[in-house]
Amino acid sequence: MSTTASKVIKPDFGSRQKHFIFNEDHDRLRESIGRFVEKELAPHAEKWEETTFDDWVFTRMGELGFLGLSMPEEYGGQGGDYYSNLVLAEEMPKGNSGGLTMGVAVHTDMAMPPIHLLATEDQKQRYLKPAIAGEKILCLGITEPDAGSDVAGIKTRAVRDGDEFVINGSKTYITNGHRAHTIVLVVKTDPDAGYDGFSLFLVDMDSPGVIREKKLEKLGMHASDTALLAFQDVRVPAENLLGQEGKGFYHIMWELQGERLIGAAGCVAGAQRVFDKTLQYAFDREAFGRSIGHFQVIRHKFADMATKLEAARQLTYSTAWRFQNGEYPVREISMAKLFASRVGMEVIDECLQIHGGAGYMKEYGIERAWRDMRLNRIGAGTDEIMLEVIGKSYGL
Numbered sequence: 297m298s299t300t301a302s303k304v305i306k307p308d309f310g311s312r313q314k315h316f317i318f319n320e321d322h323d324r325l326r327e328s329i330g331r332f333v334e335k336e337l338a339p340h341a342e343k344w345e346e347t348t349f350d351d352w353v354f355t356r357m358g359e360l361g362f363l364g365l366s367m368p369e370e371y372g373g374q375g376g377d378y379y380s381n382l383v384l385a386e387e388m389p390k391g392n393s394g395g396l397t398m399g400v401a402v403h404t405d406m407a408m409p410p411i412h413l414l415a416t417e418d419q420k421q422r423y424l425k426p427a428i429a430g431e432k433i434l435c436l437g438i439t440e441p442d443a444g445s446d447v448a449g450i451k452t453r454a455v456r457d458g459d460e461f462v463i464n465g466s467k468t469y470i471t472n473g474h475r476a477h478t479i480v481l482v483v484k485t486d487p488d489a490g491y492d493g494f495s496l497f498l499v500d501m502d503s504p505g506v507i508r509e510k511k512l513e514k515l516g517m518h519a520s521d522t523a524l525l526a527f528q529d530v531r532v533p534a535e536n537l538l539g540q541e542g543k544g545f546y547h548i549m550w551e552l553q554g555e556r557l558i559g560a561a562g563c564v565a566g567a568q569r570v571f572d573k574t575l576q577y578a579f580d581r582e583a584f585g586r587s588i589g590h591f592q593v594i595r596h597k598f599a600d601m602a603t604k605l606e607a608a609r610q611l612t613y614s615t616a617w618r619f620q621n622g623e624y625p626v627r628e629i630s631m632a633k634l635f636a637s638r639v640g641m642e643v644i645d646e647c648l649q650i651h652g653g654a655g656y657m658k659e660y661g662i663e664r665a666w667r668d669m670r671l672n673r674i675g676a677g678t679d680e681i682m683l684e685v686i687g688k689s690y691g692l
């Protein structure tokens with residue numbers, strides 16, 4: 297068989313973003329979010345490391361329609377699919393700030409989905425609509441000082457009193473906790489009912505008895521605010537119960553699945569960004585008379601990193617495809633979350649190494665990415681908990 301020159305097929309090394317889950321609408325969305333993030337958010341990244349990011353980010357993103365990409369149009373959303381949220385998660389790292397990416401994701405992909413799924417029409421008007429518009433900032437309260445991984449171990453109580461519930465307890469590590477107008481709060485309503493004893497509430501953060509105790513200092517994600525919150529005899533109207541009373545544990549486990557997948561996409565995109573930057577550095581930096589990227593050992597590091605990133609991306613996309621199409625693939629979501637956050641950390645650590653001393657210096661931004669990325673192996677379910685979920689899914 298002979299091959300003419302015109303039939304020679306050359307490898308296509310530039311097709312990274314082409315995947316069957318994305319169409320031209322997603323491409324356009326990617327383009328406009330990416331442009332916005334680079335132009336309007338990235339220039340503030342350094343300052344926000346000191347001050348946390350400004351609240352205007354929410355109003356501006358609300359104005360542009362970026363906070364309700366997969367929310368119904370009747371509430372001000374864009375009516376898009378779950379993949380639109382993946383696009384947002386993949387473009388936000390262009391802001392060079394893990395804290396910013398996380399603060400926005402808590403609003404759009406942690407606190408908002410349960411409101412969309414479970415809220416009454418009245419609740420949607422009061423909470424979903426203003427959240428999509430960026431007028432009300434959301435946070436989500438699961439973790440407590442004595443219970444994180446063990447969600448069923450939370451102690452915050454809501455006790456019915458006529459038409460109200462009275463809430464007492466505390467929550468910790470709450471992202472957006474200092475700026476939020478509303479918290480989606482996980483509480484115990486019946487301590488004797490096991491997994492059927494939890495409920496969710498929409499609590500206005502300016503209610504009497506809600507105390508924003510302190511801003512917590514942390515290793516990375518400095519642009520986000522992290523709060524320790526106390527709830528002391530907080531009276532909440534019964535109509536603020538979100539979803540079914542007693543079904544809060546199942547509601548929040550559902551919420552965590554969407555959040556974990558978005559987290560996986562964010563890890564891959566964040567690490568890819570650092571990879572790209574490091575690749576350029578490896579071309580530019582010379583040692584022993586040649587670009588460091590041309591040492592085989594460095595070239596192989598890139599090959600390794602690229603392979604892991606691609607595997608994490610494909611696992612995330614194929615799981616997202618199942619999620620979007622109505623499946624509830626908890627095992628694969630846990631795998632994607634576990635694998636992407638591990639790969640993200642491995643890649644950024646290797647990129648720091650390739651930068652040498654420069655990687656350790658603040659001005660290159662690699663050390664910040666390293667500190668920010670580390671959270672992903674802990675937040676939204678630790679590596680160990682993901683392994684437990686995956687292992688138990690085999691009946692072990």
Ligand SMILES: Cc1cc2nc3c(=O)[nH]c(=O)nc-3n(C[C@H](O)[C@H](O)[C@H](O)COP(=O)(O)OP(=O)(O)OC[C@H]3O[C@@H](n4cnc5c(N)ncnc54)[C@H](O)[C@@H]3O)c2cc1C
Pocket residue numbers: 402435436437438439443444445446468469470471472514517522671674675676677678679680681684
């Ligand atoms: C910056 C930041 C932001 C956060 N934002 C939020 C937020 O907005 N809202 C919110 O509700 N929470 C938030 N969290 C909390 C986060 O989800 C928890 O930290 C996480 O789930 C782990 O809980 P923990 O810290 O209590 O650790 P623990 O549950 O005490 O775990 C400690 C260690 O024990 C391991 N471990 C626990 N149980 C098991 C087990 N069964 N088998 C094996 N190992 C186990 C864990 O993997 C971990 O290594 C945030 C945390 C951080 C650091």
